Amino acid sequence: MSDFIYVDHAATTKVRPEVLEAMMPYLTEYYGNVSSMYSISDITEQAVKDARASIAAAIGAKEQEIIFTSCGSESNNMALRGIMKKAGGGHIITTNVEHHAILHTVEALVKEGCTATYLPVDERGLITPDQLEAAITPETKIISIMMANNEIGTIEPIQELAAVAKAHGIYFHTDAVQAVGHLPINVKEMGIDMLSASGHKFGAPKGIGFLYVRNGIYLPALITGGGQERGKRAGTENTAFIVGMAKALELAVSEMDKTNARLLKMRERLIDGILESIPYCRLNGDRERRVAGNVNVSIEFIEGEALLLMLDMNGICASSGSACTTGSLDPSHVLLAIGLTHEVAHGSLRISLGEDNTQADVDYILKTLPPIVKRLRDMSPVWEDAIKAGIAEDY
Ligand code: PLP
Numbered sequence: 001m002s003d004f005i006y007v008d009h010a011a012t013t014k015v016r017p018e019v020l021e022a023m024m025p026y027l028t029e030y031y032g033n034v035s036s037m038y039s040i041s042d043i044t045e046q047a048v049k050d051a052r053a054s055i056a057a058a059i060g061a062k063e064q065e066i067i068f069t070s071c072g073s074e075s076n077n078m079a080l081r082g083i084m085k086k087a088g089g090g091h092i093i094t095t096n097v098e099h100h101a102i103l104h105t106v107e108a109l110v111k112e113g114c115t116a117t118y119l120p121v122d123e124r125g126l127i128t129p130d131q132l133e134a135a136i137t138p139e140t141k142i143i144s145i146m147m148a149n150n151e152i153g154t155i156e157p158i159q160e161l162a163a164v165a166k167a168h169g170i171y172f173h174t175d176a177v178q179a180v181g182h183l184p185i186n187v188k189e190m191g192i193d194m195l196s197a198s199g200h201k202f203g204a205p206k207g208i209g210f211l212y213v214r215n216g217i218y219l220p221a222l223i224t225g226g227g228q229e230r231g232k233r234a235g236t237e238n239t240a241f242i243v244g245m246a247k248a249l250e251l252a253v254s255e256m257d258k259t260n261a262r263l264l265k266m267r268e269r270l271i272d273g274i275l276e277s278i279p280y281c282r283l284n285g286d287r288e289r290r291v292a293g294n295v296n297v298s299i300e301f302i303e304g305e306a307l308l309l310m311l312d313m314n315g316i317c318a319s320s321g322s323a324c325t326t327g328s329l330d331p332s333h334v335l336l337a338i339g340l341t342h343e344v345a346h347g348s349l350r351i352s353l354g355e356d357n358t359q360a361d362v363d364y365i366l367k368t369l370p371p372i373v374k375r376l377r378d379m380s381p382v383w384e385d386a387i388k389a390g391i392a393e394d395y
Helices: 017-023 039-058 072-087 100-111 129-135 158-167 239-277 304-313 333-337 342-346 359-378 381-388
Strands: 066-069 091-095 115-119 140-144 171-175 194-198 209-213 281-283 294-299 348-352
Touching (some): 017 239, 091 100, 140 158, 239 281, 239 359, 304 348, 342 348
Parallel strands (some): 091 115, 140 171
Antiparallel strands (some): 066 209, 281 294
16 A cells, blocks of 8 residues: 555546556657657557557547547537637527536637526435426537536436437537546447546546547637648647547446446445544435445534545545645535525535555555544534534534
8 A cells, every 4th residue: 555545546546557657658659749740759649640540449439539638628628619700699508517628618609699507406416307308498509417426426317318409409518527437428429429538537647638529510720720630720739649449448338347446346345434423514416326435424513624634644545625725715506506605614524535545545544534533523613602502413
C-alpha cells in the first residue's frame, strides 16, 4: 500500500503503466508532426489513425466521427457552441445537475441571446423522458444531458431521453466524461448524436479528450487555424496523448466487467459501513443506478472542508464535491438539486474508487472516518446546539 489512499478517481486518475509505455515512442522516437511529409510522420499519422479507429470501436462509432480535443470541457463547448452557432441561436435543454463545463457554457450562450431550460432532477438525480418531452419547444435546437453525474454517480436513462430528442428531430448531446471507460456505451444503439469524453478520467493523461459527432452533423470549428481533424479542430495533433487515450480506453473497456464487479463490492461495503457507523448520515444519489465506484454521503453537523483536511492528515484523498468547485464555499449545486439543505450539503463527502483500490483501503477508510466525524462533531457548536435542542443524540 502507498503512503496515501487515493479515492478521488472521479476528479482524475493515474496514467496506467501500459498507457505510458504505449505513449513513450511518440514522445521520443516518433515525434514527427502528423502533417509532415517525411517518413517518421507516416508512423505518427498511422498511430493517430489507429487510435481513432480504436476509440470509435470502443463506443460503437465510426472512425471519422471522432474529433480529438484537449479535454471534456472543450468537447462540451464544441458541441453546444457549434450547434447554436450553426442554428443562429435558439433554445437549449439541459439539466440542473450538469458539470460547470456545460452549465457555464449554457450561461454564456444565454448571454449571447439563446434561451435555456434546466430540467430539475428528482431526489435520486434522475430526469424522465416525460419531463424532457414537456420542455421541448419549436425553438429547441439541442438537448444536452449528462450520462453519469460526477458528484453523486447517478446514471441517466440516456437511450430513452435520446429517443425523445430524435422523435422531435433535435440534436442530442451527452457529457459522458464520467461514463466513458466505466459504462458500456454504443452511440448508435443509444441514439446519441454527440458525446464528450476526457482521457484523464479513465487512465490517460490530463489534456486529451474527444467529441463523437454523428456523421451528417456539421459543426463549425471553435478553434480555427490549420486543417487538422478535417478542419473541425485546428492544432497539431498531440500524437502521444491520442495514442495513450486509445490504449487507456481499450484497457478500460476490456476490463470493465471485472473492474466494475470489484468496485461494486467495495462500494457496497463502504456505503453500508459508513451508514452503520456514523449516525445522522445519508447516501446521496440512487443506490442502484450509479457508477460502480461512487460513494457520496452527507454527514450532518460537520463541515465537508474540515472533514477533507482531517482525512488528508490521515492519508486519505477524497473530495467534498466536484474538484473544480473546491475553493468555493457554495454548497454543491448537485446536492441542492436533489433536495438537500445548504447545511446538509455542506457536510458531503465523495469517495470515488478506482482500479488500484483494494478491500484493505475500504477497511482503513471504515476504521478512520467514524472517529474523525466524532471528533469534528465534538468540536462543533452546531452539534452541541443540536444536542441541546434534542435534534441529535450524542454517542
Ligand atoms: N464533465 C464532467 C461530468 C466532468 O466530471 C468533468 C471533469 O470533472 C468535465 C466535464 C470536464 O472535463 P475536463 O476536466 O477534461 O475538462
